[in-house]
Amino acid sequence: MAKPKNAFYAQSGGVTAVINASAAGVIETARKHKDRIGRVYAGRNGIIGALTEDLIDTSRESAKAVAALRHTPGGAFGSCRYKLKSLEENRAQYERLIEVFQAHDIGYFFYNGGGDSADTCHKVSQLSKKMGYPVQAIHVPKTVDNDLPLTDTCPGxxxxxxxxxxxxxxxxxxxxxxxxxxxxxxxxxxxxxxxxxxxxxxxxxxxxxxxxxxxxxxxxxxxxxxxxxxxxxxxxxxxxxxxxxxxxxxxxxxxxxxxxxxxxxxxxxxxxxxxxxxxxxxxxxxxxxxxxxxxxxxxxxxARHIASKTDADQAYAVGKAAVEYAIKGDNAVMVTIERSSDKPYRWKLGKANLSRVANHEKTLPKRFITRDGFGITAQARRYLAPLIKGEDYPPYKNGLPDYVTLKNVAVKKKLKTDFDI
Amino acid sequence: MAKPKNAFYAQSGGVTAVINASAAGVIETARKHKDRIGRVYAGRNGIIGALTEDLIDTSRESAKAVAALRHTPGGAFGSCRYKLKSLEENRAQYERLIEVFQAHDIGYFFYNGGGDSADTCHKVSQLSKKMGYPVQAIHVPKTVDNDLPLTDTCPGxxxxxxxxxxxxxxxxxxxxxxxxxxxxxxxxxxxxxxxxxxxxxxxxxxxxxxxxxxxxxxxxxxxxxxxxxxxxxxxxxxxxxxxxxxxxxxxxxxxxxxxxxxxxxxxxxxxxxxxxxxxxxxxxxxxxxxxxxxxxxxxxxxARHIASKTDADQAYAVGKAAVEYAIKGDNAVMVTIERSSDKPYRWKLGKANLSRVANHEKTLPKRFITRDGFGITAQARRYLAPLIKGEDYPPYKNGLPDYVTLKNVAVKKKLKTDFDI
Structure with a gap:
């Protein structure tokens, strides 16, 4: 049997109180499917880590440390504000990404971010196929701004x-x-x-x-x-x-x-x-x-100390589902959260094709804003209320949240070329 | 047997996450000693409530509501920034206070605040005696600034x-x-x-x-x-x-x-x-x-949602002790917190004469500041660390802390004169 492909996970854009919960979802689920996914490499400082071949070997982290990501805010591997240009403008960036993926036998790309990263995810999927090294790219949604389309809400x-x-x-x-x-x-x-x-x-x-x-x-x-x-x-x-x-x-x-x-x-x-x-x-x-x-x-x-339990659970769930979708063969999709009921609040996971995600920004609909423009309506409350429900306190030590710092051990470089950011 | 005197409680200056815990300590303890203390009246908006004879009858609040003060931030009866002038400058203010106390049969004055209110407390005690209507005045310490002397720390x-x-x-x-x-x-x-x-x-x-x-x-x-x-x-x-x-x-x-x-x-x-x-x-x-x-x-x-348990406990304890000291006959004292050990942290309550409290401001000692002036020393840590220990989460409802709002029923006025603030 062929050795299973490795996975690459990266955090993108502004971090959140629960983005690491998504990372935990990805890593823990991948660890449960070692027959299908080899190691999970994380990008140091997001996609920049892939471009510069600065990968972190998450297999060097203990199960306890990975579990602690679930309650640790910030971006455990580092994130970045670095938007890949369009394919026409800078095809070299995408080619480099795929070159790095190939060098490290990476067949899965889990990108945890907002609208821009959904776009990148989509392009990597398309280009990798063209280049003869197909990578399954799954977008893991994250943004405090809640402005991604096709998902009921965004983790964070x-x-x-x-x-x-x-x-x-x-x-x-x-x-x-x-x-x-x-x-x-x-x-x-x-x-x-x-x-x-x-x-x-x-x-x-x-x-x-x-x-x-x-x-x-x-x-x-x-x-x-x-x-x-x-x-x-x-x-x-x-x-x-x-x-x-x-x-x-x-x-x-x-x-x-x-x-x-x-x-x-x-x-x-x-x-x-x-x-x-x-x-x-x-x-x-x-x-x-x-x-x-x-x-x-x-x-x-x-503020992980006052995180919403609903949010923390969903952040973990989208990470977990991303891996499960990948294993089932999905490609170029974003994991979505679907609401079936406001009261009681019921949700499940779904997926949306990445071609439909990019370049849409979801703003507050008019029906959520009171007539005078200074308040929110009952409809807005129905939508928002379940999202803040539940407390999910981190463990404390000496009066302070006991957040984890990972070892973040680098994977040995395989390429001879550098890449300037 | 003579009818027990009533008590007056007021919150002063900037409020804190736990000042209402002190109020709960005062009210619950007074309720346990009905043979010694009649009703607890609170000043609406602090001392202004006493001057304008705008008293709140806390006996109209349920035991449940009073208990909920323990986890509710802000000032439940209203506070104010209103410093009484010196006796020489405005003796009329003090005389008015004592007139109101006398009209409502108030024999105990619990003033919950910082340095200024300690000073007021002291003067009320002195002047009431001179005026032939002695009031036992006990200061309940409170300030986020931690700058009161003679107490190891200040609730809040x-x-x-x-x-x-x-x-x-x-x-x-x-x-x-x-x-x-x-x-x-x-x-x-x-x-x-x-x-x-x-x-x-x-x-x-x-x-x-x-x-x-x-x-x-x-x-x-x-x-x-x-x-x-x-x-x-x-x-x-x-x-x-x-x-x-x-x-x-x-x-x-x-x-x-x-x-x-x-x-x-x-x-x-x-x-x-x-x-x-x-x-x-x-x-x-x-x-x-x-x-x-x-x-x-x-x-x-x-931020009551992330209050220190040590702080919340101490805030309640100083309120409780104020009433107990009053019953024992104390007058013109501030309740203090005394530390007997850093590690393990051990504290007990004490008292300090109000004449020693006024007009002292406790700043950070030099030994708490690193040589370069940009950090804190190990000594500072030993002092500070126990004060943030323990979590004391409020109850939640629909994802939000369930804070109490009191009825704050006014006591019927007895005086015919108004007082301009």
Whole structure:
């Protein structure tokens, strides 16, 4: 019998609280099918590791270490922001990838990322066939932005959503209790450059009319300063405080980012700060309220300590399914999550052809946004609520989460050529 | 037998993740001693509630609701930033307080706050005696800043410390995995205007040399731009990334806050942003590294979801002890936490005379700061480590912490006079 082919796994783009759970799903499942899959090599710093032939031998990691990936945030093998050019522009990149795969007897390519990596995955599958060294390429979805098409949700999103909803609820209690003499308006800036899923999830913090957050600013809704300030003023007059959640992708009528326009001085020099402090300053200048603002930044997407169990389970499941699909002969597909029911929440895995995934970005549908543009609808809640359900605490040691650091032993290089990134 | 006197409880200053645990300690313990303490009235929005005779009758809250305070952040009765003036400046304020206490048959004053409220507590005790209506005043310590003297630590601090250490560890994993092509320097701004305890606690995130955070900027160490930039550059050269935790209280050699100086434009106008984005901009301008920054702001002090069990237990215990001390006849004291051993950590409660508490601010001792000023020593670790130990998760419902909102029923006013705040 022929020796089974090895697999290559890489993490792509911004990491998440649960991307390593997908890695654990891939590695543990491959280990269960040694007759079909040899070693799992991981790319050091993502696809760059493949291009530079800097592979990590995951077979050198103990079962315990791999299991611990399930509760460890960040990218255990390193990730990168490195988009492969189009085939026409830089065919050499793809040829190099396939050359490295061939050198290391790699027949499976598991790429864990967002839209760009789905595209790469697709091209590798096509080109490898043309080049006579066919590689089965399976895309493992991941993005906190939740903007991939054809899947009900994206692993990574549910945990950010939970972090943002929990943080909003907590900070709102703080602000509410101090508003008599102190802060009236609190602004939380969250991620989501092109889609407002994360900001929308903050809406789960409130359950009844009047509950915070009182205002959500979304990339999908053009910013209307007058309407915004009116809403803030009315909220403070009614409740004595106002909680605002603003997506980093919120835009002016001319399409520019709010933060962009707001942070240039009279000479056009860039000034400090993001959209959170920008909105805060606007509230102070126009309404005179005391304010505070927070920018969660990486804290939100690495907060494994408050991960959603649903999300962590799904992240593992898509990694596991990727290997199972590969073994069954699938190629050029993305693993998808399919929802069959909101309440009770029921989901199963599926797959979508990669040709259908690329270059689609899923934004918040209109029916998820309230008429005034500042809140989420009951439909949005039905969609979002199950995604933050369940807690999945990591183990602790000395009061801190006990996250694993892998050995990340390099595979010996076989090629004589370097490749410049 | 005479009817037992009622008690007055108020929350003061910035709230914390566990101040309500102290409230639970006070109320539950008072309820166990109905022969000695009548009702517990709480001040709506802190001491302002006493001055305006806006009292909340906590006896209207169920045992279940009071127990839920133990896991609910923020100030359940409202707090305020309102410092009573000196006796000479505004004796009328104190006389009003005592008038309200007398009208509602209040013989116990439990004031839950930091240094200022300790001072108020002390004065109320003294003046009430002079006025012929002696009130037993007990101070229940609370401050995330950990700057109260005579107590080993301050309830509220341990949970912020845990939040900051956990968040630093998590965000660092994110940055580390992306540093090949993306962010090299990550800056987290934390609270602590006058003392660096919170920033120092971030140091617990790293356990071995080279572990993040690589640089901690403290109010106790005058900012040296050259040394700072050198340290950042060396760290990036060695590890490919650098994590910086900066206290909002970090100062320039001239004593001004870093953020203050950095956020004025050429005309002296205030610009957006705090010290986090200011440091980020400096790193970019001087070293050219890609950066990200986060400002945790209220998220850190309201993060009950990641509270320290040690802290939550101590917060409850100081509330309970305050009532027990009062019953034993104590007056004009602050409940203190005394440490008898670091490892294993052992603590008990004590008390300190309020005359010794006022107007002292405890900053980080020199022996807790490394020679270069950018890190914490082994001694600091020994002190800090036990304070973040243990998890004390709140109950969850639908993926969110199930925090309580009290009814906060007002006590009927008895006085005919208003009091302007």
């Amino acid at each position: 999103f549910g945990s950010v959503a939970k972090y943002v909803a929990v943080s909003t609820r907590e900070a709102a209690l703080d602000v509410k209790s101090m508003s008599r003499t102190s802060t009236k308006v609190f602004i939380l800036e969250v991620m989501g450059r092109h889609a407002g899923w994360i900001a929308a999830a903050a809406g789960l913090a409130g359950e009844n009319p009047g509950d915070p957050p009182h205002v959500i600013l979304l990339p999908e809704v053009t910013f209307d300063q007058e309407a915004f300030l009116k809403k803030v003023r009315q909220t403070v007059e009614k409740y004595d405080y106002c909680v605002v959640v603003v997506s980093e992708g919120t835009r002016n009528p001319d399409g520019s980012f709010l933060a962009e326009a707001g942070t240039k001085d009279a000479f056009g020099h860039s000034q400090l700060g993001g959209v959170g402090p920008f909105i805060a300053q606007m509230v102070k200048d126009k309404l005179g309220y005391k304010y505070h603002w927070a920018v969660a930044d990486y804290l939100q997407r690495s | 601090f341990g949970s912020v410390a845990k939040y900051v250490a956990v968040s630093t560890r998590e965000a660092a994993l994110d940055v580390k995995s992306m540093s090949r092509t993306s962010t090299k320097v990550f800056i987290l701004e934390v609270m602590g205007r006058h003392a660096g305890w919170i920033a120092a606690a971030a140091g617990l995130a790293g356990e071995n040399p080279g572990d993040p955070p690589h640089v901690i900027l403290l109010p106790e160490v005058t900012f040296d731009q050259e040394a700072f930039l050198k340290k950042v550059r060396q760290t990036v050269e060695k590890y490919d990334y650098c994590v910086v935790v900066v206290s909002e209280g970090t100062r320039n050699p001239d004593g001004s806050f870093l953020a203050e100086a950095g956020t004025k434009d050429a005309f002296g106008h205030s610009q957006l942003g705090g010290v986090g984005p200011f440091i980020a901009q400096m790193v970019k301008d001087k070293l050219g590294y890609k950066y990200h920054w986060a400002v945790a702001d209220y998220l850190q002090r309201s």
